[in-house]
Each structure stands twice: as C-alpha cells, then as structure tokens.
Amino acid sequence: MSTNDPPARRSSAWFAAEGRNGFIHRSWMRNQGFGPEVFDGRPVIGIGNSWSELTPCNAHLRDVAEAVKRGVWEAGGLPLEFPSMSLGEPLMRPTTMLYRNLMAMEVEETLRANPLDGVVLLSGCDKTTPAMLMGAASVDIPALMVTGGPMLNGKFRGRDIGSGTAVWKLSEEMRAGKLTEEDLREAEGCMSRSRGHCMTMGTASTMACMAEALGMQPSGGAAIPAVDARRYALAQASGRRAVQLVEEDLRPSRVLTREAFENAIRVNAALGGSTNAVVHLLALAGRVEVPLELAEFDRLTAEVPVLADMVPSGRFLMEDFYYAGGLPVVIRELGDLIHRGCVTVTGRTVGEETAGAECYDREVIRTVAEPFMPAGAGTAVLHGSLCPDGAVLKVSAADPRLLTHRGRALVFDTVEEYTAAADDPALPVDSSTVLVVRGAGPKGYPGFPEVGNVPVPKVLLEAGVEDLVRISDARMSGTGYGTCVLHVAPESAVGGPLALVRTGDTVELDVPGRRLDLCVDEAELASRADELARQTASGDGAGGGEGGAGRSARRGWAKLYTEHVMQADRGADLDFLTGGSGSGVPRHSH
Structure with missing residues (x-):
C-alpha cells in the first residue's frame, strides 16, 4: 500500500467480503433500503445514541442523531445509528453510578463487534458522557462526542433557578417552613422548562466541558443550549468531521494524552466543576493507560483560580455561560496553565481552537487577574x-x-x-x-x-x-x-x-x-x-x-460490580476493564 492510499477500513471485513459472508452482511443491511453503492468502501460511521424517555436529559437525542446523519452523508460516509444503555439521574435507582461501567462495557463491545470505522457519541446526563468516552477509548476507533446541551435557565417567580441546586435549596426551605408543598410543585415546571440536561455547573455540564477540554468534543460544543439551532448545526458538522477522522485515522489514543488530562483537571478547577469529574477522569485515564493519581488533582490546580461565576458555587447558569463565550474563553484565559499544543478531534490544537475566543460578559466569566474565587477554591x-x-x-x-x-x-x-x-x-x-x-x-x-x-x-x-x-x-x-x-x-x-x-x-x-x-x-x-x-x-x-x-448483590450485574469495582481513588472502574481492548476485527461465525 502506498503512502497515499487510504487506511484499511474495519468495515471492509464485513461489506467487502466475498462469497457467503459478504452476501449475508450486505443482503440483510439492504432490507433497510440501502442500495449497493453504500458498500463501496466508504467510511461507516456509528452514531451511538443514549436516547431514552427514561433519561429526560437525553430524550431529544434522536433529533440530534438525524443532524449527525446529514453530516455523515454529506461527507460521503454511511451513518448507522445504534442504541446504547441510557443512564438517567432523575429516575434510576439505586444510583446510575452502579451502571456507568456496564454502559461503558456495552459501548465497547458494540463498537468492537460491528462494522464501524468511526463513531459519534451522543450523550447528555451525568454518567452517559464518561461511560461512552470510556467505552470508545477502550476500543480506540476514531471517535468524537456531541453532548445534548443544557436546558434553558429555569424561571421561578421572577428569578432564575438552576436544576438540581434549586431542588436542594427549595426543599430545605420547605423543611424550614418557608415554602409550602404547593410552592414546590409550582417550581417543578419552572425549573425544567426545555429539552436538555441540568443547566447548573453540575455533573452533566461539567462532563460536557470535560469532553471539550480533553479534545473529544468540538470546541464550543459543551455549552450550546439543547434547544438552540446551533446545537444541531454542530451535530451536522460533527457528522462530516467523523468521516474525516476515519480518513485521517485520528483516534482517541492520540487525543487523550497525559497533557489532555492535565488540561481537563485545570479547566474543571476554573469552572468550579463537579467533584464527580475526579472519579470519571481517573477511570477514563485508566482505560487509555495514562498514569494519573488522585493527589495530582490538587497539585495541578494549586495555581488555578475559579473563573466561572456559576451555580452551585455562584450566580449564573449554562445559558448565560454560553452567551458569555463558553468554555473556549475559559481555556484561553488560563493561558500558559493549558497545554495548547494538544490535538483535538477537529484536527486542530487546543490553542488554535481557542485563540480567537472572546468574552462577552465578564460577570459570568472572570479573568485570571480578577477571578471569581482565588486559586485553590476548586x-x-x-x-x-x-x-x-x-x-x-x-x-x-x-x-x-x-x-x-x-x-x-x-x-x-x-x-x-x-x-x-x-x-x-x-x-x-x-x-x-x-x-x-x-x-x-x-x-x-x-x-x-x-x-x-x-x-x-x-x-x-x-x-x-x-x-x-x-x-x-x-x-x-x-x-x-x-x-x-x-x-x-x-x-x-x-x-x-x-x-x-x-x-x-x-x-x-x-x-x-x-x-x-x-x-x-x-x-x-x-x-x-x-x-x-x-x-x-x-x-x-x-x-x-x-x-x-x-x-441484593448476590446476582447479576450488582454481584459482578461488587466483586470487581475498585475504590474511589482508582475511579471506581472494574479491575478487569483497565487498559484497552483494541479495534481488531473479531472472527466471523458464518
């Protein structure tokens, strides 16, 4: 193969096969209305969709997937959407964290077992983002993430209220006798008034920002509100970019470097982000075999002030954050604290992606010289x-x-x-x-x-x-x-x-x-x-x-989890899932 030849496609082991195996793979796919031209060697892009009506934060992702498909078709690829397990904080019991590793395992196995050359990961609610990143990183096929975006600001009796944080505050006010049960019920619809995940700097928003800071989500993508048309434009552009990722053979292992994790840790500190990011970043680092210790989250952030005045630590919500310039402004503001040479899924470096970022509201995103909170407040x-x-x-x-x-x-x-x-x-x-x-x-x-x-x-x-x-x-x-x-x-x-x-x-x-x-x-x-x-x-x-x-932890997943889960300082991943599985093509059985 000459240096100008495109890289071998994983999907060719299925769709370019001769004889009985090729007949089986192509024929059954054609029952969906595909013509023979889609099996011409073009990149096959999976769209991993954590859509579920049981996960309210992700319930709009079918529409996001359609936008991704448009982009894949535009770039000459074949988009194939597939469902993944979905983890919704508001409903799942006893806790979605019990299932993060199961979802990661499912994504990993689905990617490896199927004729996919690349994948676009659609996530939103807290654990869906790290789970999908963990699964894709383990297989290491070209991948990028598009999160579903935050809800619009909650509005209750003339003031903004933030999802989650308002739940704790309003329920405490009711316990203290300051609000009635009827007041609380009124606030329900006022808080969650649009599609999207929590609009506070909770875990969903934090992990969306982590995906962007790591370089796995296109720059500027984390903060766009779920109902903003620009979210769907980003999804379509990401579909186009996924095809290019395959052609360039740009894999997560080139993006998720030690320096990328250091960037994410510092960005989380500058955001006053969720403590859950610590657990998820440790687990993700374990999947790509990047050495990362809990103590480094303190060392790496010793000089990082909090720049974002965001609920629950401050006043503003994700809609405000986006209008102020979003994460690219925070990253640019951190200057030499960021490894600006890290490559991202766009093919450009972090520095290139954020060089032109402008802040439009210094109340929401402060400067390093005049931060919202001093260094060490993360x-x-x-x-x-x-x-x-x-x-x-x-x-x-x-x-x-x-x-x-x-x-x-x-x-x-x-x-x-x-x-x-x-x-x-x-x-x-x-x-x-x-x-x-x-x-x-x-x-x-x-x-x-x-x-x-x-x-x-x-x-x-x-x-x-x-x-x-x-x-x-x-x-x-x-x-x-x-x-x-x-x-x-x-x-x-x-x-x-x-x-x-x-x-x-x-x-x-x-x-x-x-x-x-x-x-x-x-x-x-x-x-x-x-x-x-x-x-x-x-x-x-x-x-x-x-x-x-x-x-009971005597059967099923809970038993497997309990027997193999590591402690919090190791990211609470399963001990047999550290390291990658690789993108090799499994044996066929036909």
Whole structure:
C-alpha cells in the first residue's frame, strides 16, 4: 500500500467480503433500503445514541442523531445509528453510578463487534458522557462526542433557578417552613422548562466541558443550549468531521494524552466543576493507560483560580455561560496553565481552537487577574488518618468558616438511617457537629450514590444553621453544595478507617492543610478494628454490605460490580476493564 492510499477500513471485513459472508452482511443491511453503492468502501460511521424517555436529559437525542446523519452523508460516509444503555439521574435507582461501567462495557463491545470505522457519541446526563468516552477509548476507533446541551435557565417567580441546586435549596426551605408543598410543585415546571440536561455547573455540564477540554468534543460544543439551532448545526458538522477522522485515522489514543488530562483537571478547577469529574477522569485515564493519581488533582490546580461565576458555587447558569463565550474563553484565559499544543478531534490544537475566543460578559466569566474565587477554591484532595487513600471536598461550594473545623462525630451506618433521623427534634446536634454517614461507597451501597450532601438536620435549619461538616464515602451531585467531604477511601465496607468512627469521637478537618483526621489513639482504633472483624465474620458488621442499596448483590450485574469495582481513588472502574481492548476485527461465525 502506498503512502497515499487510504487506511484499511474495519468495515471492509464485513461489506467487502466475498462469497457467503459478504452476501449475508450486505443482503440483510439492504432490507433497510440501502442500495449497493453504500458498500463501496466508504467510511461507516456509528452514531451511538443514549436516547431514552427514561433519561429526560437525553430524550431529544434522536433529533440530534438525524443532524449527525446529514453530516455523515454529506461527507460521503454511511451513518448507522445504534442504541446504547441510557443512564438517567432523575429516575434510576439505586444510583446510575452502579451502571456507568456496564454502559461503558456495552459501548465497547458494540463498537468492537460491528462494522464501524468511526463513531459519534451522543450523550447528555451525568454518567452517559464518561461511560461512552470510556467505552470508545477502550476500543480506540476514531471517535468524537456531541453532548445534548443544557436546558434553558429555569424561571421561578421572577428569578432564575438552576436544576438540581434549586431542588436542594427549595426543599430545605420547605423543611424550614418557608415554602409550602404547593410552592414546590409550582417550581417543578419552572425549573425544567426545555429539552436538555441540568443547566447548573453540575455533573452533566461539567462532563460536557470535560469532553471539550480533553479534545473529544468540538470546541464550543459543551455549552450550546439543547434547544438552540446551533446545537444541531454542530451535530451536522460533527457528522462530516467523523468521516474525516476515519480518513485521517485520528483516534482517541492520540487525543487523550497525559497533557489532555492535565488540561481537563485545570479547566474543571476554573469552572468550579463537579467533584464527580475526579472519579470519571481517573477511570477514563485508566482505560487509555495514562498514569494519573488522585493527589495530582490538587497539585495541578494549586495555581488555578475559579473563573466561572456559576451555580452551585455562584450566580449564573449554562445559558448565560454560553452567551458569555463558553468554555473556549475559559481555556484561553488560563493561558500558559493549558497545554495548547494538544490535538483535538477537529484536527486542530487546543490553542488554535481557542485563540480567537472572546468574552462577552465578564460577570459570568472572570479573568485570571480578577477571578471569581482565588486559586485553590476548586476541588481539594485530603489525606489523613480518616482517609489514607484520599477524599475530596469542593471548596467553592463550602462554608469558608468550616474549612478548618474540629468537632464531635455523630455517626450513621447508612444514609437511610440518617434520613429517618434528620427531622427528629431531639437529634443531638449543634453547629459544631460532624455528621458521618458511611456504607455508601462503591462496594458498600453498592454503586457509590450521590448522597454525600445529606440534608442539614431540621432542628439546625430552624435555628438558622444552613451548613455543617458532613463526611461520607459517598459522592455528591454536582448540583449540590455544602461542606461535604466525599469519596473517603478506603470506604467503610472494605474496612477503611471510616468504619471505625464512633459517635462522640473528635474529627478534625483542615482543608488549607489538606488533612482529615480521626483524633483517636492507635491502640483504641486497633481494638475497634478487631471487634469489627469479629462482627463481620459473624455477619453482624455495620457500615457496609447490601443494606444501603435496598437490593441484593448476590446476582447479576450488582454481584459482578461488587466483586470487581475498585475504590474511589482508582475511579471506581472494574479491575478487569483497565487498559484497552483494541479495534481488531473479531472472527466471523458464518
């Protein structure tokens, strides 16, 4: 083959085959109305669609897929849409995080098993974006992502409200007696008033921005509102670009480099983005074998200020962010903190894509010289006797007065146990109490749910206390807020120190010093560990097991997940899914 010949197509192993196999592959495809000309060696582009009416954030992706198809046809490719598992935060129980790895596995297997030369990934809700990236990166065929875009700003009684964040705030106001149930029902339709995912800088918006910052989504694509015509123009252009990706053989492994992950980590800090990005980026790095440690999320962001004044940390929503210039402005503003030579799916570098970005509203996107919050206000990584393998805290969403705190622990073995007690007027809490909720990690729940920002006890709300230190091995919604220490590793279910905390113990949080410590002497902790081991052996142990999820882990996916999931500091991926599977053509069976 000369250097001018196009690269061999994976799809040719199916559609260019002779004899019986070729007959089978082409004939059955023709029942969809395709003529013989589509099997002429043109690139076959899969359109991975996480559309589902059970995933409200992704329910418009069929229309986005049609726009992608137009672009693929325009560029001379053959578009073939396929469904993927869909993960919707509002409805799925016990938690979509239980299924992120399953969706990633399904995408990986679908791409490898079928005659696809490249793929456009359509995602939206929180876990659909990292799951699709993980699956595509594992196979490493040319791929790009188009996220579905955020909803329009919520509007309630003359003011903007943000999805997720408004849920927590309005429901707390109702618990405190400031709103009625009828008020809350009115807000439902006011908050979610258009197609799209959460319009706060929650996990959906954060991961859309991460896809763009990594170079896997076309520049400027993350923030376009779902109902804006420019979202569909982007999708059509992405279909055209997918064909070119195949012709150029530009694969995720060339885009998802160590430098690209450093860019994404710094961009997340500048956005005041979701703590969930930490888990997803760690998992994705594992798929492409890029060395990345939890501690580096702190080191890499030490000089990065928060530039975006976005809910839940600030005032504005994604619609405002897009009109202000979107992510390209943030990336350009970060200057030399960004590796501008990283290649993106457009074929151009990050620097080339963002060189002309202009900011149209400096209230929404600030400058490095005059940031919204100073450096270090993003996600802090903590270590200490209570979290030897790490924990995270979103500084920008916390009460500054609690970032250095020493208090007595009030411990609950499950989130359900705490929820049942949260409104008890006799609950023994005050503003200095440290709430500890365990049994909510990857193995213990199972699934690693978003319950780390448990509600403030009602007795404190009524007294005007709106925040207190909360510690758990759970995650927190990116739309959430509060002084919440999350992802404590090792989790309680595998015998981490969190399992040894007792009510009345002193816990010390030192965010400036990046420490979280249980102030109990080692001899006492050793005694408690021995006691816990005896209880676990007899089946009486607390703080883990199956109770948190209200479901059994004795069968099916939950059993496989529980047996193989890694801890939060490893991205909570399955241990046998790290590294890639490759894009080789499987054997045929006809």
